[in-house]
Amino acid sequence: xxxxxxxxxxxxxxxxxxxxxxxxxxxxxxxxxxxxxxxxxxxxxxxxxxxxxxxxxxxxxxxxxxxxxxxxxxxxxxxxxxxxxxxxxxxxxxxxxxxxxxxxxxxxxxxxxxxxxxxxxxxxxxxxxxxxxxxxxxxxxxxxxxxxxxxxxxxxxxxxxxxxxxxxxxxxxxxxxxxxxxxxxxxxxxxxxxxxxxxxxxxxxxxxxxxxxxxxxxxxxxxxxxxxxxxxxxxxxxxxxxxxxxxxxxxxxxxxxxxxxxxxxxxxxxxxxxxxxxxxxxxxxxxxxxxxxxxxxxxxxxxxxxxxxxxxxxxxxxxxxxxxxxxxxxxxxxxxxxxxxxxxxxxxxxxxxxxxxxxxxxxxxxxxxxxxxxxxxxxxxxxxxxxxxxxxxxxxxxxxxxxxxxxxxxxxxxxxxxxxxxxxxxxxxxxxxxxxxxxxxxxxxxxxxxxxxxxxxxxxxxxxxxxxxxxxxxxxxxxxxxxxxxxxxxxxxxxxxxxxxxxxxxxxxxxxxxxxxxxxxxxxxxxxxxxxxxxxxxxxxxxxxxxxxxxxxxxxxxxxxxxxxxxxxxxxxxxxxxxxxxxxxxxxxxxxxxxxxxxxxxxxx
Ligand code: FBP
Numbered sequence: 227x228x229x230x231x232x233x234x235x236x237x238x239x240x241x242x243x244x245x246x247x248x249x250x251x252x253x254x255x256x257x258x259x260x261x262x263x264x265x266x267x268x269x270x271x272x273x274x275x276x277x278x279x280x281x282x283x284x285x286x287x288x289x290x291x292x293x294x295x296x297x298x299x300x301x302x303x304x305x306x307x308x309x310x311x312x313x314x315x316x317x318x319x320x321x322x323x324x325x326x327x328x329x330x331x332x333x334x335x336x337x338x339x340x341x342x343x344x345x346x347x348x349x350x351x352x353x354x355x356x357x358x359x360x361x362x363x364x365x366x367x368x369x370x371x372x373x374x375x376x377x378x379x380x381x382x383x384x385x386x387x388x389x390x391x392x393x394x395x396x397x398x399x400x401x402x403x404x405x406x407x408x409x410x411x412x413x414x415x416x417x418x419x420x421x422x423x424x425x426x427x428x429x430x431x432x433x434x435x436x437x438x439x440x441x442x443x444x445x446x447x448x449x450x451x452x453x454x455x456x457x458x459x460x461x462x463x464x465x466x467x468x469x470x471x472x473x474x475x476x477x478x479x480x481x482x483x484x485x486x487x488x489x490x491x492x493x494x495x496x497x498x499x500x501x502x503x504x505x506x507x508x509x510x511x512x513x514x515x516x517x518x519x520x521x522x523x524x525x526x527x528x529x530x531x532x533x534x535x536x537x538x539x540x541x542x543x544x545x546x547x548x549x550x551x552x553x554x555x556x557x558x559x560x561x562x563x564x565x566x567x568x569x570x571x572x573x574x575x576x577x578x579x580x581x582x583x584x585x586x587x588x589x590x591x592x593x594x595x596x597x598x599x600x601x602x603x604x605x606x607x608x609x610x611x612x613x614x615x616x617x618x619x620x621x622x623x624x625x626x627x628x629x630x631x632x633x634x635x636x637x638x639x640x641x642x643x644x645x646x647x648x649x650x651x652x653x654x655x656x657x658x659x660x661x662x663x664x665x666x667x668x669x670x671x672x673x674x675x676x677x678x679x680x681x682x683x684x685x686x687x688x689x690x691x692x693x694x695x696x697x698x699x700x701x702x703x704x705x706x707x708x709x710x711x712x713x714x715x716x717x718x719x720x721x722x723x724x725x726x727x728x729x730x731x732x733x734x735x736x737x738x739x740x741x742x743x744x745x746x747x748x749x750x751x752x753x754x755x756x757x758x759x760x761x762x763x764x765x766x767x768x769x770x771x772x773x774x775x776x777x778x779x780x781x782x783x784x785x786x787x788x789x790x791x792x793x794x795x796x797x798x799x800x801x802x803x804x805x806x807x808x809x810x811x812x813x814x815x816x817x818x819x820x821x822x823x824x825x826x827x828x829x830x831x
Contacts (some may be wrong), residue, residue, distance in 0.1 A: 283745030304745035309738035328419030332465020334707030341711020469694030478790030497691030520563035672726030
């Protein structure tokens with residue numbers, strides 16, 4: 227009997243190896259909510275119509291937008307569209323639509339494909355473009371079948387199509403896109419991506435129209451960073467909910483471990499290239515002793531030393547309360563928001579570009595430092611010299627494909643740890659400098675000073691990013707992405723171009739919108755050159771979510787009030803939870819129950 231049982235397990239392990247874990251098999255069968263307007267009287271999925279609303283997006287630079295997007299502007303004039311249920315949808319057939327993923331993966335991409343397939347139906351064809359925009363340029367397409375969609379529904383990742391970060395910019399690249407569209411007789415291209423990819427979508431839409439080619443170009447808002455959002459019209463991009471729940475589980479576990487082992491400060495850097503939205507959400511979910519928010523740091527013009535002083539002060543005050551452990555959250559994009567670091571990186575980029583060959587030929591790091599220092603301003607040179615050697619090495623040697631410092635790779639958490647260690651040891655060696663009643667000093671009794679002198683700082687550093695991008699989508703992301711697919715497909719069938727699919731009112735059954743891409747574009751200075759791009763949505767320090775964080779963080783710093791949200795629930799009591807920042811900023815009454823329609827089990831056989 228025993229032998230037989232083991233053999234059964236073995237067979238199951240072998241059979242379920244690779245893509246099909248028992249969990250994935252169970253996930254594929256999970257029902258997905260569908261907004262009422264996508265359902266026919268007999269409950270089948272059908273495309274929606276679109277009508278103009280009275281909302282017109284305000285272009286940041288109207289004249290420039292008119293110059294660059296004349297055809298798109300003449301067509302949609304920045305007016306937001308709203309979906310309406312179609313009483314009798316026209317029987318459209320023979321349309322050929324292609325879809326690509328662009329940029330970093332985000333949970334739910336496969337459900338976008340499922341939504342597109344469902345709304346296009348059997349009479350139209352859906353093509354997948356392999357490896358992102360590069361595949362669009364090369365014309366690397368394949369037809370997506372119903373059985374393949376059935377396999378990937380509710381699974382995480384972008385692996386079915388692949389992705390890349392190619393930006394379509396040159397005349398030649400646009401011509402290659404045109405060639406792909408014409409050769410494959412495409413009626414629509416769906417670009418699933420963040421701000422840069424949706425900017426690309428706006429330019430491709432304008433270009434194809436200028437060339438007299440009738441092909442809809444529609445964007446879908448994706449990025450775990452949450453910065454592809456448009457106020458109340460698009461509260462968040464897909465992937466944010468899943469990623470932040472993965473990170474919150476891990477941070478919650480670390481907080482629990484810190485309180486158990488009572489000896490470590492865990493410094494956790496969280497992904498989010500620019501915006502600190504991920505950090506803010508994880509902070510609200512887990513209540514760490516410190517969470518740095520880059521946007522606030524820039525607003526308050528805080529220096530690296532100010533940040534270090536703040537952290538040391540919290541560690542000291544906690545020590546006085548007998549707490550010698552905690553979790554400190556650091557957003558990935560922090561360094562670019564610290565004014566002096568920003569200046570240093572700018573100057574370094576300039577020197578590295580101008581003297582690229584000279585610096586490359588210098589044999590040692592020391593030689594390179596000696597060459598670079600005199601070419602920086604005195605302030606930047608001083609700052610650079612104060613950085614730990616590994617960070618300095620990274621700044622000089624690690625460059626991106628444009629030759630610039632790889633800011634997102636800077637180990638900010640380690641930089642802070644080094645500086646804090648130094649500061650704590652200084653404080654122990656020269657207490658009179660730091661304690662007393664003077665400005666900026668810590669008011670402490672002689673006994674308290676002795677306690678503080680006993681601080682032994684044990685730290686652990688972590689970087690959470692890739693762990694959250696390709697996880698199985700949460701119930702919210704699974705529904706959100708399926709609906710975005712239904713919306714984008716409907717826009718193509720309605721012959722619309724130059725829009726981004728959007729959904730709002732997550733608490734009231736969902737409201738389906740189409741946002742004119744040109745109306746979201748602003749001009750930004752990137753690497754010294756003016757570029758037209760969709761504006762990123764950052765943390766606003768006046769927002770309700772930031773205010774709640776601000777009101778509570780002192781208590782979280784002084785006591786051990788962490789909360790552990792636990793693993794994502796895909797079904798069960800907390801499976802319908804929305805991101806806290808979305809619920810607060812949109813003024814929802816409840817963050818535990820999103821409502822995006824009636825649940826349906828999807829089959830594509
Ligand atoms: P997208 O904006 O393309 O969605 O990517 C976001 C992100 O996950 C950032 O948070 C992170 O800085 C970056 O991707 C990492 O990218 P890469 O995959 O190139 O390492």
